[in-house]
Ligand code: SF4
């Protein structure tokens with residue numbers, strides 16, 4: 059036996075003794091894994107379809123960025139760095155793991171391309187990779203046990219903590235690294251004893267083991283060599299087969315989940331993939347009611363969630379104690395899948411999800427702000443699933459009481475306030491305002507290049523009409539030939555759709571599309587990010603649409619808009635990114651560029667800004683919904699503005715204005731803090747020819763309330 063470690067070829071004789079055992083382990087391990095994965099695929103095969111096989115290059119780009127590049131991980135510095143190190147280690151060790159597996163049945167095997175110098179360099183890299191992964195596991199275990207980051211906690215209302223499972227998996231990976239290193243170190247120690255170069259990269263885990271083993275007898279080293287290999291095999295296959303039973307399944311599914319992730323930001327999934335709008339009446343049941351109503355991709359999301367808690371950590375609904383935590387939308391569905399589609403036994407999908415794993419309040423609590431999706435490193439989707447669950451509830455007539463009235467009004471009047479259509483343009487037709495700014499109502503005789511799409515809240519809410527008038531005056535100032543649809547404009551339907559009322563949305567879209575096309579305009583401008591998102595993503599074949607902040611930013615750059623300095627140098631401004639302008643449509647810079655162009659304006663950023671902006675509490679029909687919560691979302695937001703040292707919150711969305719102005723009062727900041735829309739601020743600060751015009755501009759919003 060002593061000779062057995064005198065050369066590489068002879069070394070392998072130790073392994074050769076176990077060849078039959080290793081072959082058996084390989085076959086058993088692969089067969090078990092294949093069976094388990096096949097069983098895990100059962101619900102995906104029965105699920106609804108999802109068209110995710112298009113645009114392979116774009117999908118590959120996502121894999122390179124988000125999977126291989128780990129793009130989102132650094133958003134959480136400690137956990138992100140740990141994950142990147144572990145991931146890089148796994149990628150490096152992947153080839154070695156396969157080599158080691160094959161060596162068990164073919165002892166002289168060398169992976170093609172990894173002999174000679176390249177092989178030696180690769181050995182150095184893998185020695186360090188195993189060390190880094192091992193240390194990361196130790197660190198992660200200590201962090202989970204001693205420091206317990208708050209976002210890993212599981213509130214009793216959402217289920218049981220799976221800390222023990224998480225730690226068990228970390229321990230298994232640490233064992234795998236030790237086993238691999240032991241195998242390597244025993245070989246190197248044996249070679250060193252025989253006067254050969256027994257290599258282990260300096261200060262790596264195999265090196266430390268080699269140093270401590272080198273004085274052992276050769277037979278003992280041989281046994282350790284064999285044991286290291288056997289332990290590696292057993293741990294490897296145990297891990298492989300255990301992972302599909304818990305959160306570590308994401309190791310296998312994440313690449314596919316990212317490849318098939320959503321490519322079109324801001325868009326909602328159709329009611330059924332493959333059924334176009336003309337045939338929607340043929341759909342017998344809308345939305346998700348039971349598990350198999352989810353699409354296969356949404357089920358893959360459930361399997362891929364790593365339970366890292368980042369989505370919930372950023373969810374405004376979760377932050378104020380609403381009964382929603384996106385992480386548990388995934389975890390509860392995954393638990394349901396494991397329970398109802400077991401690896402052994404019969405599958406069953408009988409239970410309705412609402413009332414069993416989800417509550418209706420939980421599903422109505424979402425503002426569709428997108429913070430969860432923005433944060434998730436595995437690109438798990440939530441908005442489409444939540445909207446699909448709402449579609450299912452709406453289809454069953456389970457609409458919250460507070461939403462029934464606005465939905466009825468939208469059906470009959472085309473706006474959630476139940477106001478008469480003919481009053482839609484009152485804000486623009488007020489006599490005093492007409493003297494300052496003429497706003498055309500487009501019809502067969504009155505055409506224009508640009509449509510200002512106003513939408514319901516700006517048309518009918520007394521306070522928000524000021525945003526409408528400011529927008530009109532800005533368009534007028536830059537010489538835009540524009541008009542409005544007036545009574546012919548109905549609600550854009552943006553939030554009706556996100557509340558699951560697809561057929562009502564389709565009726566609104568149909569009406570508005572006809573009216574817009576008949577107006578003959580070549581472009582659309584709106585000051586409402588919800589209308590912007592709807593016209594851009596939910597409607598089809600319309601002229602290009604822009605938000606007013608983009609128009610203003612262009613006007614500032616071209617010199618058509620110039621500003622006079624702010625009156626008070628004491629005011630500190632902060633910009634609140636509306637979700638449907640920023641996160642969903644990536645318009646972050648234009649509003650900030652505009653603010654920075656106003657002389658003397660001091661601007662600070664809130665900690666949560668740009669793609670990490672914190673929702674104001676939700677727009678559209680969310681204004682009518684009365685959620686169960688400990689605190690208003692808007693109150694949290696104005697507290698963030700105060701912490702940043704701001705006393706003026708600028709936003710660019712009428713819904714944000716409602717929530718923020720209300721929150722300023724509730725939070726006790728009245729008199730100390732104000733909110734203003736970007737269009738209002740721009741209108742107020744535009745340097746118009748002559749001081750009289752400037753004075754008028756500053757006074758109009760308070761005086762010209764439609765209908766007075
Ligand atoms: S979309 Fe916003 S409110 Fe809804 S679950 Fe995600 S983070 Fe929470």
Ligand code: SF4
Pocket residue numbers: 362363364365366367368369370384385388433434435436437438
């Ligand atoms: S959905 Fe994404 S962010 Fe949320 S817990 Fe799962 S992996 Fe983490």
